[in-house]
Amino acid sequence: EVKLVESGGGLVQPGRSLKLSCAASGFSFNDYWMGWVRQAPGKGLEWIGEINQDSSTINYTPSLKDKFTISRNNAQNTLYLQMSKLGSEDTAIYYCARASYYGFSAYWGQGTLVTVSS
Amino acid sequence: EIVLTQSPTTMTASPGEKVTITCRASSSVSYMHWYQQKPGASPKPWIYEASKLASGVPDRFSGSGSGTSYSLTINNMEAEDAATYYCQQWNYPSITFGSGTKLEIK
Numbered sequence: 001e002v003k004l005v006e007s008g009g010g011l012v013q014p015g016r017s018l019k020l021s022c023a024a025s026g027f028s029f030n031d032y033w034m035g036w037v038r039q040a041p042g043k044g045l046e047w048i049g050e051i052n053q054d055s056s057t058i059n060y061t062p063s064l065k066d067k068f069t070i071s072r073n074n075a076q077n078t079l080y081l082q083m084s085k086l087g088s089e090d091t092a093i094y095y096c097a098r099a100s101y102y103g104f105s106a107y108w109g110q111g112t113l114v115t116v117s118s
Numbered sequence: 119e120i121v122l123t124q125s126p127t128t129m130t131a132s133p134g135e136k137v138t139i140t141c142r143a144s145s146s147v148s149y150m151h152w153y154q155q156k157p158g159a160s161p162k163p164w165i166y167e168a169s170k171l172a173s174g175v176p177d178r179f180s181g182s183g184s185g186t187s188y189s190l191t192i193n194n195m196e197a198e199d200a201a202t203y204y205c206q207q208w209n210y211p212s213i214t215f216g217s218g219t220k221l222e223i224k
Contacts, residue, residue: 035213037161045153045161045204045215059211062119095160102149102167103208108160 002026002107004096009112014087022079022096022109030054030074033099036081038092039111046092048081050099086116120144122205122216132224137192139219141183141205149208150188152181154201155218161204165190197223 008020022034035050049060051070058070067090069082079096093113097105121144131137141150152165163172165181168188178193192199200223205216 037215044218045155045206047206047213047215050213059213061213100166102151103206103210103213104149104151104163104166105153105161105206106163106166106172108162110160 002098004098004107004109006094006096006109006112009094009114011115011117012086013118014116016086017082017084018086018114020081020083020094020096020112020114022081024077024079024096024098027098029072029077034072034079035097035099035105036068036070036079037095037097037105037108038090039095040089040092043092048094050103051079083114086114088116090114091116119212120147120207120209120214122207122214124203124205124216124219126219127217128220128222130222130224131192131195133195133197135195137195137199137221139190139203139221141188141190141216143186143188143207146185147207147209150181150183151206151208152190153204153206155204156201164203195223199223 003025005023036048051058071080093111095111096109098107100106123142150168153161154164155161169181180191202218202220204218
């Protein structure tokens, strides 16, 4: 069974950094592109970016490219999202997803909530 | 960046009714997908590559479209179909989502 479990969310002060993790199991992690999507409270889905199998290609949505960094550790079956200079607009549930063909996210984690507030 | 516009934003349908949700892209996309999300839950993969149903999706759902215009259709609306539906385009290396259509049951 494919399982994606995000962690690392919580309350963080404006301007600070935070690193999220996504533990993957039930499939061969190093065979798949992986990505992050977020959802602000009561709002729609926003694609953050994705990383290929060997980390040689990482794509971001343009507005977040300078704030967020996606990485992965294939030995530990873990995906990461490093977020910097956080503001209230970054308050959201952050989902990791396993990509399938043509950008389709066939599996999603349960999400981790990040709240940016003083 | 390709902008996806979904319509309607919100709609209410009666059981048994036919429902159509549309998604229009600001320019031609390579692939279009759809997700279903219920309150408090993660999005679920629903339709991929415009017309292929994801695993477990009832066959009363269908998808169609090409270029800049896509739609999701439900034949015979059921109570369990009440949810928010999002379209998502892939035009490498860009991915964007529509703003969602909230579908309620009457």
